[in-house]
Amino acid sequence: MQIAIPLFDRFAALDAVGPHQVLTHLPGAKIIYCSERAGDVCDDSRSLTIVAEAAYADVPHPDVILVPGGPGQADHMTPGPLQDWLIQADRTTTWTTSVCTGALILAAAGLLDGREATTYWLAMDELRRLGARPRRERYVFDGKYVTAAGVSAGIDMALALAANIAGVETAKQIQLGIEYDPQPPFNAGAEASAPAEAVSALRAASRFAAAEA
16 A cells, blocks of 8 residues: 655645654555655755655555645645646545645645545635635545644544554554553643633734735
């Protein structure tokens, strides 16, 4: 089973690496990082580099696509190499998935038209504008399309996907194997529970703020 994770400049590291840590344990899984050209790709912090071992053209028929988000997503909202590859590769995928604002790339490519989906909490209005039906859930399945909310939600989505691919017991073993037992020190991981001042600060600084105005 070939799992393709497309990378682009300024992707969010955990969007890609979190699901990778889960899905790499699926029986027969082979994860391939790809990009417009094979080579180094920097994350949004400029402190982590992942090697894309293949160009998009080298991965024409993956079984699973997982599109990360991150600030660099904004550069792939119009037709171009990434969207072209997604549209072609999606024709034969078993699963097409995204994490965080990766859903906006899928939506811009027309792959989420009329479908229920989720994304980063500040990008929900943009997801709706692009033709999807936003749901404020940790992850959303709609047919073969699976979308995760912001960043860390990719781990939850990957475990749910693993259960669909290999069964619940296998997914539970993967969860235990990576000791995924989140117990955050603060109840501030969602807009509904976070302090109002934190919500306001992030909203004011968001690159989506202008679109919401």
